[in-house]
């Protein structure tokens with residue numbers, strides 16, 4: 001139960017609450033960073049490491065199947081150098097290394113990279129992990145394969161998507177392959193705008209102390225969704241996390257690639273090579289530069 005002794009009294013006004021629950025302007029940010037916040041990143045790491053769920057990383061069997069497929073379409077002998085963007089705690093990077101790729105992993109979550117580095121030492125896997133933002137990191141090397149797995153591309157604002165494509169264009173060798181996945185509209189069918197809340201009576205995903213979380217989803221034009229979480233904790237502090245997500249069709253992903261020059265683009269339903277189906281909730285692109 002809530003420890004009432006630790007709860008300070010402050011009044012939360014209707015206006016304060018309503019202003020945070022109202023539909024925000026496109027791309028307005030919250031104040032909680034879901035990948036970097038000290039407490040949330042702990043839950044995130046746990047979610048990555050859960051072997052059977054598809055939380056922050058997909059389940060183990062899927063990742064195995066995914067790497068088995070990638071090695072078929074980009075064999076190590078012809079495509080030895082691999083850059084794993086948004087590598088998290090290194091679950092894919094490790095698998096790639098074990099298959100023989102020379103792997104560089106980039107992620108801006110200190111907690112994830114620290115875990116990935118520790119694991120690579122324990123397991124004797126030589127992997128170059130960089131704790132950096134892939135939008136701004138300075139990488140001189142070029143790679144045969146670049147992966148960006150688990151729909152991270154769509155979590156970037158359009159401007160950032162274009163900047164990342166520009167970076168990838170510099171980092172990918174001619175003839176190299178970019179492999180990434182995105183969500184499609186079928187992920188969100190029949191959802192519309194929604195609002196639900198729950199009371200967390202002890203430490204939980206969002207806070208180390210009890211809290212109430214008001215979760216909302218908003219639809220925006222341009223195939224964009226906002227997932228918003230307003231969290232009021234036991235000290236009556238309000239925090240707001242906003243996760244903007246884009247979803248794509250074949251046409252809109254081609255459009256977004258714009259100036260990115262490529263020889264060939266193949267579509268799949270997922271990043272384990274499932275043949276493309278119009279109703280799939282995800283879509284994976286293999287792009288040969």
Ligand SMILES: C[S@@+](CC[C@H](N)C(=O)[O-])C[C@H]1O[C@@H](n2cnc3c(N)ncnc32)[C@H](O)[C@@H]1O
Pocket residue numbers: 035056057058085086087088089091092106107108109112132133134135148149150152
């Ligand atoms: C959904 S997780 C996927 C992790 C990994 N690809 C997997 O499938 O197991 C997204 C990862 O991207 C990282 N990330 C998001 N934006 C980033 C950025 N701008 N620069 C570097 N890493 C980023 C997050 O920290 C997180 O670890």
